[in-house]
Amino acid sequence: MEEKIIEELKDILEIQDQELSLVDNFKQFDNWDSIANISVIAMLDEDFGVLIPTEDFKRITTVQELIDEVKKRM
Amino acid sequence: MLLDKSILVTGASSGIGYCTVRYCAELGANITLTSRNIDNLEVLRGKLSSSNNHITIAADLSKENDIIHLAEQVTQLDGLVLNAGVVKTMPLRYIKTEEIDTMLNINLKSSIVLINTLLKLKKLKRGSSICIISSISSIKPTPANSVYAASKGALNSFSRAIALELAPRGIRVNAVLPGFIKSEMTQKIADEELLSKHVQNYPLGRFGEPQDVANTIAFLLSDQTSWMTGNLINLDGGFSLK
Numbered sequence: 001m002e003e004k005i006i007e008e009l010k011d012i013l014e015i016q017d018q019e020l021s022l023v024d025n026f027k028q029f030d031n032w033d034s035i036a037n038i039s040v041i042a043m044l045d046e047d048f049g050v051l052i053p054t055e056d057f058k059r060i061t062t063v064q065e066l067i068d069e070v071k072k073r074m
Numbered sequence: 075m076l077l078d079k080s081i082l083v084t085g086a087s088s089g090i091g092y093c094t095v096r097y098c099a100e101l102g103a104n105i106t107l108t109s110r111n112i113d114n115l116e117v118l119r120g121k122l123s124s125s126n127n128h129i130t131i132a133a134d135l136s137k138e139n140d141i142i143h144l145a146e147q148v149t150q151l152d153g154l155v156l157n158a159g160v161v162k163t164m165p166l167r168y169i170k171t172e173e174i175d176t177m178l179n180i181n182l183k184s185s186i187v188l189i190n191t192l193l194k195l196k197k198l199k200r201g202s203s204i205c206i207i208s209s210i211s212s213i214k215p216t217p218a219n220s221v222y223a224a225s226k227g228a229l230n231s232f233s234r235a236i237a238l239e240l241a242p243r244g245i246r247v248n249a250v251l252p253g254f255i256k257s258e259m260t261q262k263i264a265d266e267e268l269l270s271k272h273v274q275n276y277p278l279g280r281f282g283e284p285q286d287v288a289n290t291i292a293f294l295l296s297d298q299t300s301w302m303t304g305n306l307i308n309l310d311g312g313f314s315l316k
Binding site for chain 1: 163164165167168170217218268
């Protein structure tokens with residue numbers, strides 16, 4: 001699951017040829033914008049059946065926090 | 075301006091729809107309000123001036139039987155406002171098939187079927203005015219809005235085509251293309267931070283209010299526009315100019 005989330009995040013951020021580690025703040029990449037925001041929430045819903053409310057999603061910054069949130073809600 | 079005109083408004087329970095109902099009632103029209111929730115509609119009808127002249131009919135416009143029932147129930151109309159609509163802001167790759175169906179059904183097909191049925195039942199008077207609520211997104215793309223934009227773009231084409239087709243019967247058809255209007259529907263899909271950035275794209279310096287749209291709709295429903303048909307009217311504070 002971790003690998004899948006990281007791959008999808010890289011795809012959304014258009015950084016397929018870069019490393020994305022668990023401690024990275026995925027919201028600080030150049031391509032992060034409102035569309036990427038919607039895309040991550042939609043991806044988690046579609047691929048993992050997990051719906052993270054916008055307010056909760058705002059608090060998440062690192063890849064690890066995102067993975068933990070998904071695990072908590074599965 | 076609309077004294078004793080009989081007008082049907084879809085999507086009448088909130089936002090642009092209810093504002094239009096209230097304003098047209100103030101201008102003297104007799105309104106038929108329709109949306110899915112009859113209880114909500116009754117409460118709103120009670121708030122209108124001279125509420126005895128207005129009626130409510132519950133209809134789920136995604137269901138053809140409801141549309142037919144609605145068309146059968148209404149009196150002969152001087153005006154029709156097609157305002158019911160749904161929006162799902164989502165990048166295309168994450169849109170679900172059922173969400174595509176819902177947007178096309180409510181935003182496009184329901185308008186086609188309702189006008190078709192009203193014509194069959196001869197419920198649109200000679201000289202009547204159809205006002206279709208489209209969206210500026212139909213001509214100015216924004217990301218994550220493709221299916222909604224497509225549904226409204228198709229509505230524009232439909233609007234112009236039937237304007238030509240219905241002109242010999244003296245029925246006028248015009249579409250209004252609002253930009254971002256502050257309403258319950260639009261507040262749900264955007265947060266404050268995003269909105270404060272987005273408003274900078276509006277040369278007149280603000281988003282629209284439901285009353286801005288209601289003003290234009292009332293004008294189109296009135297006899298003051300008796301020589302206007304087939305128009306797509308941008309109503310967007312200059313958003314589409316940039």
